[in-house]
Amino acid sequence: MDRAWRLPSIPALVHLLFIRPVLKLLFGVHVEGREHLADLDRFIVVANHNSHLDTLLLFQVLPLRHLRRTHPVAAFEYFSRSRFGRWLAEFLVQPVWIVRGGGDEDPLAGMRARLSRGRSIIIFPEGTRGRAGEMARFKTGVGRLAAEFPDVPVVPVFLTGPEKALPKTRSLLIPIWNQVSVGPPCFFHGSAGEFTAELEGAVRELAAGxxxxxxxxxRTRRPPTLAVLGIDGSGKSTLSRALARRLSADGRACLVSDGVELFEGGAxxxxxxxxTEKVRTTLGRRTKVAGSLKSYKIPKLAELLLRDHVVDGLRDWYAPDVIVLDGSPLLNITAWTGLYRREALSQAMCLSVLRVLSGQGMSLPADDPVYRTFPELGTVERLRLAHLGVPDAVLFLDVDPGVSMERIRSRGEERQAHETADKLDRLRDGYRLVCRVVEGELGIAARTLDGALGAEDVADRAMEELRRLELPAFAHLTGLTEVDSHG
Amino acid sequence: MPFEAPQITVAALFAVLTLLALIGRRLGVASAVLTYVPYLWAFFLFFVLSEFVSFAVGIWVLAALSFLALREFFTLVDLRIQDRWGILAAYLAIPFMFWFIQGDWYGMFIISIPVYAFLVIPAVIALSGREVEGSVLSIGALDLGLFFLVYCIGHIGYLALYSTWTAILVVAAVAVCDLFAWLLKARDRAPVPGVALEILAPAPVIAVLALAVRPWTGLPLVHSLVLAVGIPGLVALGCHTIDHLEADLGIDRRRLQPGRGEVINTLKSFVYVGPVVFHYLRYFLDTY
Structure with a gap:
């Protein structure tokens, strides 16, 4: 029987009794996907290369019967410098030597010979040890080899840890936990170039896992805030989520909506x-079931104030590159004043409200009409709650109240206190006025989008608008500067 | 008499742990329990060796646990390539500190990391590279790992030197707290009553435990009761603190694996309990 028990050779014993326990003890090797190698008789292992530790780690994962039947590909000139080093390499791992720039000699010849004798091969297709933690493009040699042996499975492996434990430029070995992720075997198909690219993709996928x-x-930059305004049912939640997702393409974006959501790399x-966020969501639920505008007012105000507080917290806690607000507390409250006192809200009044709420009330005289019309503002100021953040850019999603009412109805949820066509119409006027004042008096870019379009179209338009504005606060967002696939 | 109460208790603990391990394997219960059990085994081994073989042997099990935790910390934290000698110096602090513990050299144990390692690491970093950017953060990270995962855990070792049974009681109490926390977290509770429950629910259980082992720990009644309330509080504080750090380290509690948060996440409850309980008892009791 082929697999009958045989006395292990001395190098195999060294592996079993010395190298494996020492590696395990000092470098705690964690293996994922070991089963992918278990049943193979012959294979080509393809791995990323950062360190001399890589080969020994791969030998840690090999099934016992393959210990003496697997040959890593190694550069001869590196080991030719020391006779002992070369002997040790030969003794432990029996490498296939290749000579870099070896003239007309076929570099694949050695590997071909081993594979046709039924042996297995370990290849680092990056060619040489890369810089710590970075993976270079794979060279196509592995694809050509696989093309010659289409029945030999190629196993992608990703190693992490060796780049810290023994990086290329250092000789001091330090204990760091290593992980070996073994992927499912693939068989050659297509062309050598395509197959190499596929293998590289497989290793990168393991790395991502x-x-x-x-x-x-x-953290030197204060993340800018982008406020999305719109009446209920205008699709502003959908738009702000889509924007947060797109703006996080190369960083982090935070969305403050009914809850706080974090996006990184587009996901x-x-x-x-x-x-604070937990308290706020509890309050938010409370407003949704409020019976009248009166009982809606206080929890909604508290929720908006807390929402502003949360934005401050987010900057410190999550360090996002941009914060997308589904409704800006400052602008929402201002627009809402129009809902309660429609007749009183003029352009001047609106500006005063904005000033008071954003903490610039000191610049107003104490007998300013705004305090008489909205005595609540005086209270908010006295309670030192009037320091709401001014967003860096505003997008107003304008939609006809009739359309939004239709959307709210089709959601099938219970309607909130203010969700009637008349009130929404007043709210819409309020938002329009706020946008005018914000743009005209405060110098903050505010753009209006047509909310009757589909969700994807609106998001495309919004990105387009932001790109066109070329705001310095948003200049670091590569999701904006590069033309994205949606655009 | 061949079998006395301590031996029987140890046998019972052994049985409970085996049962836990078997149940975990068989049912594949929530991973939190599965990952916890091997570390309980390590503590068990530490206590059995120090009580029935020799403390000088058992303490190295705890040292190994510290090493595992510190290695995991250094794997996760973003250190620069030139911090390598500093990392090595931090690792070297482990054998020294545990050697002082097994030799009952309190003075050296208590200053080994806060004084010597603290002074040596910045010096090593300054000597081993010219790149200055990031040195402050690197030294901070090295010290943080060393203090939390070696110095704090080491206090449990010194407690065991004074009284193995007190140390067993502390570890068992922490395990009880963790069990309650796990059971309570299974339901998503509002934060405030949740924490109060996590502190108050295990207290009676720990009080019963403390009173049951009083003949061997020799703890006065008052102190047993103080520990019963204090340990859950310290566990909650420690867990909250380490959770905060875990979020920065990138530890994902849904995907714990060795080298990626498993060790730190398991030991987090001990980090505050170890030193505080140790110094509390040392202050109030003459035998410590």
């Missing part, structure tokens, strides 16, 4: 909880 770790980031990620 590794749990991410701590990254130092420099939603789990946000660690904030206590």
């Amino acid at each position: 590794v749990v991410p770790s701590h990254r130092r980031r420099k 939603a990620v789990q946000a660690p909880p904030l206590l």
Whole structure:
């Protein structure tokens, strides 16, 4: 029987009794997907290369019967410098030597010979050890080799840890946890170039599957805020979510909507909880079931004030590159004043309200008409709650109240206190006025979008508007500067 | 008498742990329990070796646990390539500190990391590279790992030197707190009553435990009761603090694996309990 028990050779014993335990003890090797190698008789392992530790780590993963039947590809000139080093390499891993720039000698010859003898090969297709943590493009040699042996499975492997434990430029080995991720085997198809690219993709995919770790980031920039305004049912939640997703293409974006959502690299990620946020969502639920405008007012105001507080917290806690607000507390409250006192809201009054709420009330005289019309503002100021953030850019999603009422009806939820055509119409007027004042008096870019369009179209338009505005506060967002695939 | 109460208790603990491990394997219960069990085994091994073989042998199990945690921390934290000698110096602090513990050299144990490692690491970093940018953060990160995962855990070792049974009680109490926290977190509760429950629910259980092992720990009644309330509070504080750090380290509690948060996440409850309980008892009791 082929697999009958045989006395292991001395190098195999060294692996089993010395190298494996020492590596495990000092470098805690964690293996994912070991089963992908278990049943193979012959294989080509393809891995990223950062360190001399890589080969030994791969030998840690090999099934026992392959220990002496697997040959890593190694550069001869590196080992030719030391006779002992070469002997050790020969003794432990029996490499296939290749000579870089070896003239007309076929570099694949050695590998071909081993494979046709039923042996297995380990290749690092990046050619040489890359810079720590970076992966270079794969060279096509592996694709050509696989093309010659289409029945030999090629196993992609991603190694992480060696680039920290023994990086290229250092000789000091330090204990760091290593992880070996083995992917499912693939068989050759297509052309050598295509197959190489596919293998590289497979290794990169394994790399993406590794749990991410701590990254130092420099936080010198205050993340800008982008406010999306619109009456209920205008699709502003959908738009702000789409914008947060798109703006996070190369960084982090935070969305403050009914809850706080965090986006990274164009996808939603789990946000660690904030206590204020929990209180706010509880309040938010309360407003949704309010019976009248009166009982709606106080929780809604508290919710908006807290929402503003949360935005401050987000800057410190999540360090996003941009914050997208589904409704700006400052502008919403201002527009809402029009809902309660329609006749009183003029351009001048609106500006005063904005000034008071954003903490510039000191510049107004104490007998300013705004305090008489809206005595609540005086209270808010006395309670030192009037320091709401001014957004860096505003998008107003304008839609006819009739259309939005239709959308609210089709959602099938219970209607909120203010969701009647008449009130929404007043609210719409309020938002329009606020946008005019914000743009004209405060010098903040405010753009109006047609909310009757489909969600994707609106998001495209919004990105287009932001790009055209060329605001310095948004200049760092590559999602804006580069033409995205949607645009 | 061949079997006395302590031995029987140890046997019972052994049985409970085996049962836990078996149940975990068989049912594949929530991963939190599965990852926890091996670390309980490590503590168990530490106590059995120090009580029935020799403390000088058992303490190295705890040292190994510290090493695992510190290695995980250094794997996760974003250190610069030139911090390598500093990392090595931090690792070297482990054998020294645990050697002082097993030799009952309190003075050296208590200053080894806060004084010597604290002074050596910045010096090593300054000597080993010319790149200055990021040195402050690197030294801070190295010290943080060393203090939390070696110095704080080491206090449990020193507690075991004074009284193995007190240390067993502390570890069991922390395990009880973690169990309650796990059970309570299974339901999504509002934060405030949740934390209060996590502190108040385990207290009676710990009080019963503390009173049951009083003949061996020799703890006075008052202190047993103080510990019963204090330990859950410290566990909650420690968990909250380390959770905060975990979020920065990138530890994803849904995807714990060795080297990616498993060790730190398991030991987080001990980080505050170890030193505070140790110094509390040392202050109030003459035998410590």
